[in-house]
Amino acid sequence: MRYDKPELRDMLAAKYALGTLRGAARLRFEHLVLQREDWQNCTDWWLMRVSLLADTVVAVKPASSVWRDIDRRLFPAYSRTRQWWRTLALGFSAVSALLLVLLINPALNPLQPPAQQTQTSGIHIALLADTSAQPGWLLTLSQLQRQSQELRVASLPGLQVQADKAYELWLLPADQSAPVSIGLLPQQGKASLSIKPELAAQLLTGALAVSVEPPGGSPSGQPTGAVLYQGKIGVI
Structure with missing residues (x-):
C-alpha cells in the first residue's frame, strides 16, 4: 500500500x-x-x-424502545420483572397526574406559553482558507441561550503561525458596509468568541475575512494588514 x-x-x-x-x-x-x-x-x-x-449537535433523548432493548440484552431474566414494576409505576403516575389536573384551578395558576424555538435547523459552519485553498480555521456558530451566541473556532494544522502578528476575523456585511471585527483567532488550539444576536444574523448572510494585524488586533478598528483567509458560513 x-x-x-x-x-x-x-x-x-x-x-x-x-x-x-x-x-x-x-x-x-x-x-x-x-x-x-x-x-x-x-x-x-x-x-x-x-x-x-x-x-x-443538539442532544436528543433516545426513544424508550432503545432503553428497553438495552435492558433486555443486559438483563434478560430480570427485565420482565422490572417491566411489570415499571408498568405499575406508570399507572400510578398517570392517576396522580389526572388528580392534580382536576384539583388545580387554571385561572389561579395559568400556564406559561412555551419558549419559542430559536435554534435553526442544521449546523452553521465555515472553513476559512487562503488563496491556495489551504484551510486555516474551522468555525461553527452555536446558540447558548435566547440572547447569547458564540463562534467556536479551531485552528488547523496547515495554519502558518506568526508569533509577532495577530490574525483578526472580520465580518463583511452583505450590504457592503464597513467590515466589523469579530475578534482575534487562535493560532493554535481552540477558542470561543461571543457574538451579539444582531451580529449573528449578519454572519449568516455576509462573508468572513482574516487579516494580519499587530499583536492585540487592528489599532484603527478596520483591517490594516493583508487579508489572507476568507470564507462564508453555511448550513450542513
Whole structure:
C-alpha cells in the first residue's frame, strides 16, 4: 500500500476519526501515525473537525424502545420483572397526574406559553482558507441561550503561525458596509468568541475575512494588514 498518497492518508484519517476504521486496519493505522508526523497532523485535523462538529449537535433523548432493548440484552431474566414494576409505576403516575389536573384551578395558576424555538435547523459552519485553498480555521456558530451566541473556532494544522502578528476575523456585511471585527483567532488550539444576536444574523448572510494585524488586533478598528483567509458560513 502506498502510504505517501495524500488521498489515502486523508481517507484513512477521516475513517479513524469517525470510528469506521476497525480491527487490524485500525491497529495498522495507529502504528503508522506514531511513525509519521504528516499522518499525525492529518489525524489531529480530522479529530478536531469531528470533535467540533459533535459539539454543535443538539442532544436528543433516545426513544424508550432503545432503553428497553438495552435492558433486555443486559438483563434478560430480570427485565420482565422490572417491566411489570415499571408498568405499575406508570399507572400510578398517570392517576396522580389526572388528580392534580382536576384539583388545580387554571385561572389561579395559568400556564406559561412555551419558549419559542430559536435554534435553526442544521449546523452553521465555515472553513476559512487562503488563496491556495489551504484551510486555516474551522468555525461553527452555536446558540447558548435566547440572547447569547458564540463562534467556536479551531485552528488547523496547515495554519502558518506568526508569533509577532495577530490574525483578526472580520465580518463583511452583505450590504457592503464597513467590515466589523469579530475578534482575534487562535493560532493554535481552540477558542470561543461571543457574538451579539444582531451580529449573528449578519454572519449568516455576509462573508468572513482574516487579516494580519499587530499583536492585540487592528489599532484603527478596520483591517490594516493583508487579508489572507476568507470564507462564508453555511448550513450542513
